[in-house]
Amino acid sequence: MFDVAIIGAGVAGLTVAQQLRQAGxxxxxxxxxxxxxGRVATRRLHNICADHGLRYLEGKGELLQxxxxxxxxxxxxxxxxxTIYQFSPDSQLSTTCYVAPEGMSAVAKFLAKGxxxxxxxxxxxxxxxNQDSWQLNFAAINDELPKSLTAKAVVMAIPAPQALVLLExxxxxxxxxxxxxxxxxxxxxxxxxxxxxLQVDRPEKAILFSQNDDLAWIGLDSSKRFNPEAxxxxxxxxxxxxQLYLDTEDLQPAARELLASAAKHFIPWLDTPTFFQVHxxxxxxxxxxxxxxxxxxxxxxxxxxxxxxxxxNLVESALQSGLSTAQRINSQLQNLSLxxxxxxxxx
Numbered sequence: 001m002f003d004v005a006i007i008g009a010g011v012a013g014l015t016v017a018q019q020l021r022q023a024g025x026x027x028x029x030x031x032x033x034x035x036x037x038g039r040v041a042t043r044r045l046h047n048i049c050a051d052h053g054l055r056y057l058e059g060k061g062e063l064l065q066x067x068x069x070x071x072x073x074x075x076x077x078x079x080x081x082x083t084i085y086q087f088s089p090d091s092q093l094s095t096t097c098y099v100a101p102e103g104m105s106a107v108a109k110f111l112a113k114g115x116x117x118x119x120x121x122x123x124x125x126x127x128x129x130n131q132d133s134w135q136l137n138f139a140a141i142n143d144e145l146p147k148s149l150t151a152k153a154v155v156m157a158i159p160a161p162q163a164l165v166l167l168e169x170x171x172x173x174x175x176x177x178x179x180x181x182x183x184x185x186x187x188x189x190x191x192x193x194x195x196x197x198l199q200v201d202r203p204e205k206a207i208l209f210s211q212n213d214d215l216a217w218i219g220l221d222s223s224k225r226f227n228p229e230a231x232x233x234x235x236x237x238x239x240x241x242x243q244l245y246l247d248t249e250d251l252q253p254a255a256r257e258l259l260a261s262a263a264k265h266f267i268p269w270l271d272t273p274t275f276f277q278v279h280x281x282x283x284x285x286x287x288x289x290x291x292x293x294x295x296x297x298x299x300x301x302x303x304x305x306x307x308x309x310x311x312x313n314l315v316e317s318a319l320q321s322g323l324s325t326a327q328r329i330n331s332q333l334q335n336l337s338l339x340x341x342x343x344x345x346x347x
Contacts, residue, residue, distance in 0.1 A: 002028045002152070006030070009112065012308060052191050063323075084182060085212070086210060088210045101226050118146075161283060181311070182286065186284055188278065191233075193274050206220065214237045239285070259273065294324050
């Protein structure tokens with residue numbers, strides 16, 4: 001049996017796990033995907049990587065500033081640009097953007113160092129065992145993987161709508177109503193590759209669209225890399241566009257529409273890529289977050305929910321939510337000595 005089981009290997013979940021592990025707790029992180037990071041995500045395509053979730057990190061907020069400095073010192077991050085072009089209104093946004101040449105998932109891999117993480121484990125249900133432990137049951141994938149685990153405390157570091165499904169049999173209607181009030185915007189991301197022989201004549205590395213029906217972002221993702229083999233653009237949709245395709249099985253037509261819109265507003269040949277892939281983020285951006293840093297559902301055993309939807313909608317919120325959740329779990333268990341303000345310097 002573990003002391004703490006954490007569902008979700010995004011920034012918040014990894015932060016909780018590191019803070020508690022370094023205090024001496026037995027911690028396991030379970031993640032439904034095949035890699036860590038959540039929306040801090042990098043896709044490999046044709047021997048090239050593309051960031052299809054988090055675009056970059058800014059040094060906004062005390063915790064994020066400290067993390068960015070540590071990652072830059074370790075050469076995991078580098079300065080990318082200090083200007084983002086805004087298509088409408090026509091202006092430039094001065095902001096210091098840091099990126100990972102190996103892909104933004106390198107940030108999550110840094111936060112995951114030393115942790116016990118069970119990938120490809122989708123939690124299907126949570127059961128209270130005789131008032132002394134939680135049992136997490138996993139969806140059956142194959143006979144080689146464990147079917148369940150037990151823990152004294154559980155942290156759900158996943159989007160609120162996903163947590164809601166697991167919590168419905170366990171908590172009051174009042175608590176469930178708080179989860180239902182939390183809202184997210186979706187996003188569709190297209191990663192498109194082009195021959196290096198095509199010249200990118202525009203000086204901008206990225207364009208932010210604030211009032212476009214289709215587009216939210218176009219970034220020259222290959223400009224983050226060292227000696228890229230091709231030009232790679234990442235195109236992210238508006239929430240309005242993504243809503244149209246929220247439950248569509250085939251996203252290829254949506255990708256073609258976004259490529260056509262990118263060609264219209266940025267570079268004409270963007271609608272004829274050599275290759276492309278498309279990804280749907282159902283819970284991309286919290287638009288109605290929880291005001292608190294975490295949500296303690298106050299069951300007989302510790303069960304706490306956290307994430308970037310707690311306290312705001314930025315990476316800073318995910319970090320702070322994770323640290324605050326670790327403090328609450330610690331106070332409910334053995335109340336061990338946590339590693340200072342955060343664990344960053346020890347990784």
